[in-house]
Amino acid sequence: MSVIYVLLAISIVVAVFFFIAFIVSVKSGQYDDSYTPSVRMLFEDELVQKKATKKKDSIEDKIQLNKQL
Amino acid sequence: MDTTNCYHCGDDCGNTIIEFDEKNFCCNGCKTVYDIFASNDLSYYYDLQSAAGTTPKAVEEKYDFLDTSAIVERLTEFNDGNLQIVNLYIPHIHCSSCIWVLENLNKLNSGIHYSQVDFPKKTVRITYRTSNISLKDLVTLLARIGYEPYISLDDYDNKKKGADRSLIYKLGVAGFAFGNVMFLSFPDYFDLSTSKASGGEFWLNQYQDVFRWLMFTFSLPVVFYAGADYFVSAYKGLRSKILNIDVPIALGIVVLFLRSTFDIIFNWGPGFFDSLTGLVFFLLLGKFFQQKTYSFLSFERDYKSYFPIAVTRIVTGGNEETVQVHDIKRGDRLLIRNEELIPVDGILIEGNARIDYSFVTGESEPVRKVSGDKIFAGGKQLQGVIEMEALKKVSQSYLTQLWSNSVFQTNKSDTFQTLTDSIGKRFTITVLSIAAISTAFWLYHEPGKAMNVFTAVLIIACPCALSLAAPFTLGNMLRIFGRKKFYLKDTVTIEQLAQIDTAIFDKTGTITTTKESVATYEGMPLTAEEESLLKNTIRASNHTLSRELYEMLSEQNIVTLDEYEEHLGKGIIGTKDSNRMKVGSADFVGEPQIEGNLNTSVHISSNDSYKGKFVFHNEYRDGISNVFRTMSETLQLAILSGDNAGEKARLEKLLPKLTPLYFNQKPEQKLEFVKSLQHQNKKVMMVGDGLNDAGALAQANVGIAISENINVFSPACDGILDATKFKQLYRYILASKKAIKIIKVSFVLSLLYNIIGLYFAVTGRLEPVIAAILMPLSSISVVAFTTIMTNILGKKIDR
Numbered sequence: 001m002s003v004i005y006v007l008l009a010i011s012i013v014v015a016v017f018f019f020i021a022f023i024v025s026v027k028s029g030q031y032d033d034s035y036t037p038s039v040r041m042l043f044e045d046e047l048v049q050k051k052a053t054k055k056k057d058s059i060e061d062k063i064q065l066n067k068q069l
Numbered sequence: 070m071d072t073t074n075c076y077h078c079g080d081d082c083g084n085t086i087i088e089f090d091e092k093n094f095c096c097n098g099c100k101t102v103y104d105i106f107a108s109n110d111l112s113y114y115y116d117l118q119s120a121a122g123t124t125p126k127a128v129e130e131k132y133d134f135l136d137t138s139a140i141v142e143r144l145t146e147f148n149d150g151n152l153q154i155v156n157l158y159i160p161h162i163h164c165s166s167c168i169w170v171l172e173n174l175n176k177l178n179s180g181i182h183y184s185q186v187d188f189p190k191k192t193v194r195i196t197y198r199t200s201n202i203s204l205k206d207l208v209t210l211l212a213r214i215g216y217e218p219y220i221s222l223d224d225y226d227n228k229k230k231g232a233d234r235s236l237i238y239k240l241g242v243a244g245f246a247f248g249n250v251m252f253l254s255f256p257d258y259f260d261l262s263t264s265k266a267s268g269g270e271f272w273l274n275q276y277q278d279v280f281r282w283l284m285f286t287f288s289l290p291v292v293f294y295a296g297a298d299y300f301v302s303a304y305k306g307l308r309s310k311i312l313n314i315d316v317p318i319a320l321g322i323v324v325l326f327l328r329s330t331f332d333i334i335f336n337w338g339p340g341f342f343d344s345l346t347g348l349v350f351f352l353l354l355g356k357f358f359q360q361k362t363y364s365f366l367s368f369e370r371d372y373k374s375y376f377p378i379a380v381t382r383i384v385t386g387g388n389e390e391t392v393q394v395h396d397i398k399r400g401d402r403l404l405i406r407n408e409e410l411i412p413v414d415g416i417l418i419e420g421n422a423r424i425d426y427s428f429v430t431g432e433s434e435p436v437r438k439v440s441g442d443k444i445f446a447g448g449k450q451l452q453g454v455i456e457m458e459a460l461k462k463v464s465q466s467y468l469t470q471l472w473s474n475s476v477f478q479t480n481k482s483d484t485f486q487t488l489t490d491s492i493g494k495r496f497t498i499t500v501l502s503i504a505a506i507s508t509a510f511w512l513y514h515e516p517g518k519a520m521n522v523f524t525a526v527l528i529i530a531c532p533c534a535l536s537l538a539a540p541f542t543l544g545n546m547l548r549i550f551g552r553k554k555f556y557l558k559d560t561v562t563i564e565q566l567a568q569i570d571t572a573i574f575d576k577t578g579t580i581t582t583t584k585e586s587v588a589t590y591e592g593m594p595l596t597a598e599e600e601s602l603l604k605n606t607i608r609a610s611n612h613t614l615s616r617e618l619y620e621m622l623s624e625q626n627i628v629t630l631d632e633y634e635e636h637l638g639k640g641i642i643g644t645k646d647s648n649r650m651k652v653g654s655a656d657f658v659g660e661p662q663i664e665g666n667l668n669t670s671v672h673i674s675s676n677d678s679y680k681g682k683f684v685f686h687n688e689y690r691d692g693i694s695n696v697f698r699t700m701s702e703t704l705q706l707a708i709l710s711g712d713n714a715g716e717k718a719r720l721e722k723l724l725p726k727l728t729p730l731y732f733n734q735k736p737e738q739k740l741e742f743v744k745s746l747q748h749q750n751k752k753v754m755m756v757g758d759g760l761n762d763a764g765a766l767a768q769a770n771v772g773i774a775i776s777e778n779i780n781v782f783s784p785a786c787d788g789i790l791d792a793t794k795f796k797q798l799y800r801y802i803l804a805s806k807k808a809i810k811i812i813k814v815s816f817v818l819s820l821l822y823n824i825i826g827l828y829f830a831v832t833g834r835l836e837p838v839i840a841a842i843l844m845p846l847s848s849i850s851v852v853a854f855t856t857i858m859t860n861i862l863g864k865k866i867d868r
Contacts, residue, residue, distance in 0.1 A: 005279070008279065015248075015249055019245045022241050026238060027234075032187070033187045034189075035189050036185075036186055043168075043169055
């Protein structure tokens with residue numbers, strides 16, 4: 001039955017791991033702005049789609065040019 | 070007339086439509102922005118949200134001060150000479166298009182590395198290489214695409230402070246411990262009243278010490294870190310001889326902790342660690358909920374966020390240089406450009422000044438000044454360039470001196486005794502006496518149980534639910550008000566608002582609109598021909614009054630005038646065929662000045678015979694007399710205006726009879742007026758809008774700033790009300806009163822739980838599991854009750 005020590009240790013280590021993850025995420029400022037990321041995550045996909053459908057070749061050329069600059 | 074709306078900003082294009090790329094634009098500015106976006110693959114901007122832009126303003130030379138490296142150093146967050154990071158406040162950020170375009174700035178300039186928008190704060194953080202783009206270029210670029218940053222003296226003086234996240238940490242610690250302790254308590258919950266001696270479950274008894282000491286370990290950070298604020302607050306309260314609500318809470322936490330520790334040391338029982346951690350967690354949750362902040366608003370602004378960082382100084386030899394506002398000395402010659410702010414009191418040296426003091430003094434019309442006149446800090450130059458000589462330093466100017474008043478140093482919320490605190494006193498005394506009586510009773514009957522009962526009473530009476538009632542009611546009200554465009558600084562403001570018995574209003578900008586003024590025509594009627602000539606004459610003039618009048622007059626065909634003369638500062642003359650029309654000041658038109666008229670008027674004469682005048686009036690907000698009439702039923706009202714008495718007659722008609730009206734009030738007089746009312750034990754609400762009201766707003770119990778655009782400057786206050794919601798003001802006050810009633814009802818509810826708990830405690834039968842059930846149950850039911858009630862109340866406000 002002394003396996004309970006192992007189980008307790010594991011459960012606490014897991015809990016402490018998540019607790020530390022929480023502290024780190026707060027420290028990095030994740031909770032300072034809870035709105036903008038929700039808008040931002042919708043951008044990229046549509047941008048790629050637009051590039052792919054509307055202006056295919058010319059834009060790729062421009063990107064090439066910009067890189068060279 | 071067709072109404073074509075601008076593709077970029079969505080405004081009505083009017084008569085002059087600029088067509089470009091098969092799209093319509095209202096002005097060249099908008100067209101240019103579209104051009105910039107379109108040629109840089111950023112036209113997705115318009116797909117996200119149509120007409121999201123704004124017309125860019127001319128900014129040439131305005132940001133010259135950003136060439137000064139000392140200023141750049143202060144404004145940037147990071148600067149190693151090559152790479153700079155700056156966080157700019159951009160009031161225009163309002164939709165997803167804004168986020169998108171600002172985060173794609175690197176497409177406009179390769180020097181910009183990375184930009185990130187914080188939408189709620191309306192800021193953008195930009196990392197850029199100084200070798201490619203300077204801060205000045207960056208700001209100019211932003212201004213050119215219609216996202217002009219707002220940079221004020223405030224940014225220069227105060228370095229950004231890091232956000233205070235300690236409450237989130239504490240909440241995290243308490244929640245973490247609460248959850249774990251709950252799990253570790255499970256063996257005890259299932260194993261009620263059994264112990265090794267009475268032959269309970271063998272394995273549970275075998276390991277109970279491990280579980281108990283683990284719980285003890287988890288509760289340590291809760292008591293000493295997460296709950297530390299309550300000890301500090303209780304100590305502070307006791308030192309100033311106030312029994313606030315934190316005293317019984319702190320007492321409860323201490324007793325819970327000590328009793329539980331002794332319980333497990335001497336193996337008396339499992340202790341109350343689950344209740345202890347749960348209590349602190351719920352309390353902090355209430356605190357967190359109460360702490361609603363509008364990060365895009367600031368309630369602490371003083372003149373510094375209104376003043377520019379630097380102005381242009383003319384040094385001997387006629388050269389111009391940028392000088393930091395704090396470095397302006399007496400005798401300096403300053404150059405003030407169009408739309409720039411006068412930073413110090415001084416004497417006008419050169420140029421025609423037309424200064425808008427409305428924000429500073431409350432005068433509604435711009436004032437003309439000529440060379441040699443004294444001009445005061447805070448005014449905005451409206452036309453052309455002027456030169457002035459500084460007479461004082463910035464901090465000693467007429468306006469800025471107001472901030473040396475002690476009102477600005479005290480924090481109103483600290484001195485106000487909240488409803489919870491006033492209950493707290495009685496509550497503490499009652500609990501302590503119940504504890505004393507029941508302990509004495511048990512000492513007499515069964516001394517062994519006395520200590521048990523004493524601690525049990527203090528534990529169960531810990532006013533968790535009681536202290537949650539106010540934070541959740543008011544916190545929720547704060548959010549409801551926020552959705553209805555009434556932004557309050559904190560929850561204490563709602564309690565103060567509920568106690569108001571006197572309301573004082575500023576005139577200019579508060580009960581009048583700043584945008585429009587109306588002109589009424591007084592005099593002989595004009596013939597159709599004359600009307601057409603009048604409109605075409607003033608069409609050519611750039612004077613602000615002409616522009617306003619032009620907008621107001623009925624539409625006429627555009628005809629070319631035969632002759633047009635403009636006499637600066639006097640008026641204009643237009644001739645068509647044989648008709649000659651003079652528009653301008655009374656003297657100019659040929660009518661002697663009429664005494665006793667304080668309102669701005671434009672006089673007209675046709676063929677040298679006087680016709681009449683257009684009198685400009687302040688336009689009052691919609692439904693103003695209705696608002697005042699309903700308010701006067703329960704509140705004392707007064708108008709306190711910095712303007713002259715020109716509107717007195719009209720105001721008297723609009724407002725309820727016998728409303729006191731005071732005119733020509735200086736900022737300090739307004740402050741003193743509020744103070745004198747408070748000495749008569751009145752609870753005063755001040756409603757104002759400008760810097761001249763700042764003193765009165767700070768002094769009043771509740772200072773509310775009215776704002777046409779909540780993103781632009783409003784003085785330090787307790788609440789900001791969107792101007793469109795002015796009509797609702799009284800309803801908001803009534804809603805606050807009802808919110809207080811909700812709190813009182815939930816006090817009763819939580820006291821009921823306390824009484825049930827006390828029954829168990831006094832009889833000496835308080836088991837940890839009862840405390841563990843009762844405490845969260847009472848908290849949750851109070852939270853649910855207040856949330857439901859405030860939401861019902863919120864829905865009723867609009868009806």
